Amino acid sequence: MILIAQSDERSSCERPISKCAQYMGVLVATLAAFSIGTYLSWTSSALPLYNTNDTLSVSDQEGSWISSLVPLGAILTVIPTGIFADKIGRKKTIWITTVPLFLCWYIIGFVQSKIWIFLARFVAGAACGAASVVVPMFASEIAEQNIRGFPGIIFQLQITAGILFAYSTAFTDSLHVIAILCSVAPALLLIFFPFVPESPAWLVMQGQKNEANIVLKHFRGIRYGTEAELTRLEFQTSEMREIEPNISDLKNYQRATCIILGLMFFQQLSGVNILIFYAKKIFDDAGSILNSSTSSVIIGVVQVIATYFSTVLIERVGRKLLLFISASVMAVCMFTMSGYFRFQSSHDLSSFSWIPLLSFAVFIVIFSIGFAPVPWLMVGELFTNNVKSVANTAVMCNWTLAFLVTKCFQDIVNLMGISSSFAIFGMISLIGTIFVSVMVPETKGRSLEEIQIELYGTQIRIPTEDPEQREKHNKT
Template sequence: MTLVSQSNEESTCERPTSKYAQYTGVLAATLAAFSIGTYLSWTSSALPLYNKNDTLSVSDQEGSWISSLVPLGAIPITIPAGMLADKFGRKRTIWAITVPLFLCWYIIAFAQSKIWIFLGRFVAGAACGAASVVVPMFTSEIAEQSIRGLLGTIFQLQITAGILFAYATAFTDNLHVIAILCSVAPALLLISFPFVPESPAWLVMQGRKNEANDVLKHFRGAHYRTETELTRLELQASEMREAKASIFDLRKYQKAICITLGLMIFQQLSGVNTLIFYAKKIFDDAGSTLSSSTSSVIVGAVQVVATYCSTILIERAGRKLLLFISVSVMATCMFTLSGYFHFQNSHDLSSVSWIPLLSFAVFIVIFSIGFGPIPWLMVGELFTNNVKSAASAATAICNWTLAFLVTKCFQDMVDLMGISSSFATFGVISLIGTVFVSTVVPETKGRSVEEIQIELYGTQISSIPRETDPEV
């Protein structure tokens, strides 16, 4: 009886007594994600205002460059960002990233020529790309296992909240005010983040065990017994040093790479970023009875709610089922938008002017519970720990590159074939995506990495011969 009581007491002492510090740390760090959301959707509110400004008017082609420079700037920084975080620490890297996230709003707000707008958007894009790598890394490393999944979803939730915020600023009808309001999030991060401790995992990797012990007590509670978790972190650090993989080692994971990159391709070629970047313009062209600003805010609010609800659905439903439903409905929404714009010029559609808003909202909802979060989730489920970092970098580069191409080419598509055919093209790509999900993507829910590898390769990846083996 005494032994049982003692064991229970020790177990209780090992459990964290408070999660408050973890939540506040994650909420502070993900203000960078909020800022990413504002940079992504700022063009929806701002570009129409530039066209009202005779001193700094923006053509459609220039507008497409302004929109696409954020994802373009993110591409080259994706891999170096992880290296910088390993060298200088997660905390200092995030704080350094926040400086351009803050300053670029003022470059954009008070730009006297378009070249400064282009420069501000490109530099901000580089900061967004770095934040998309380092902030999730920091979040996963300060969170305890029982709430790691929940805290991990806050990053995406903050992006959608930032998108909604930027849509809402359109009501000010002032370019300076929009930019200054959007600068509040990175300003709060600059002020608050010095008070957030460094990642304990990084401190252990640097051999600073005593500091890691203090940080764990900060994040877990003063009475938390840190020995077990410190030992686990030391073991993980040792394994990472011994088995750290480069992006070239992904050649042994060809099927997993095809699946993750395929999902990223269909995610971006679904046209989601064109809807986010050009929401206000699309609603203006659709002639909805609601104002374009109101419609954009409604869609942004729906996206925030859907992203929050997606965390529950992803844990309860299979990944493959959600992906299939998501891509099928996305195709239907795009074909509906295409049909509306096709018949708009030849028929009176005033009685059904709600169709674009409904299609837009349904698309965003279904994207947020399927093709938005799940492709990123699959990266963690298809690869072993030693290559997850390389796999994440490869998929992030693919994602940002496609986001740039789709955003930049959308205006060219509209000029070449019209907005109706452009939406139809996105719909056809999503239809092809349903075939890809049905035939190529495995179900990963409730299965270990080893079980998934056996399904994909017929054996565990560790037993697959390396290129240095004699038989290869």
């Protein structure tokens, strides 16, 4: 009885007493993701307000640049941010990134100069790119292992919530008010983030074990036994120093690299960012049954709900099946919208004005449960630990494709018309279904070793996560 009592007391000391501090830390940090969402969808609410009384005159081409400068700026900061975060810390990097996310809203909303708007959108994009790297890094490092999926869920939800929020600001019909409202999220982050401790993983990397111990007790609970987690963090740090990732390592992962880059290609060229950036304009052109602002808000709500439920669906349905269904249904939605705009010019479709809204909503739902989360999930499932940091160049690829699609969309519309533009996106998604069928392996419920054998016919050396796993690995 005494031994059992001692064992129970010891285990209670090792278990976190409360996860509240972790949840609050993740929620505060991911306000940056909320801000990313507002910058992405601001154009939907704001661009239609230009060329009206007392506002700047903005041409279609200038509008395409205003939209695309955010992903263009993000391209430049993705890779340097990881290095910067390792040098000065995750917390300082996030706080520095938040400053331009806050200030750029007042330049965008109040300065009567297109050059300054272009510059502010570009700088904000650079901050968005940095935040897309360092915020998930920080959030995953402060969360304990049994809730490691929580930060990723919240990050995606915050982006979609930001998109919905920016759509909702369209009802104000004021560029100034939209900018002020959108600046609230980064302002809250600037105020509250200094009270969130630094990542314990980074503190261990810097040899600050005592500080890491204090931070772990803050996030896990005062009675939490930190020894085991500190040992694991020290081991991971030594592994990272022992195996320096290099871009040349990807030569051993040619098929995995092809799969990830292919999924990023079909994700961005599905046209999802076009729908997000130009939602209000598309509904105006389609003559939607509802007010264009109302339709945009409905789409935003649908996206938030679909993103939440996608986390449950991913754990129950195979990755490959989700990708296949997602690509095929997205193709159908794009072809439907293409057909609607094709016949709109020659027929009275007022009785069918609900079609664009329904197609848009179905597209967003199916994208949110398939091609939105699964490619990022598969980055961690196709690459071993020693090249996962190199594989994060997929983030830069993603932003690059987002820029190209957003910038070229207006040119394609001017050249071919909006109907043909949607048809092109539909064809790309249709090709994506073939790519998924032929190239993408099923990874759900399979070990990394099994996936490696299917892809390459052999197993690539896999660095293990902790000393106990490594000892077992060496014995086998």
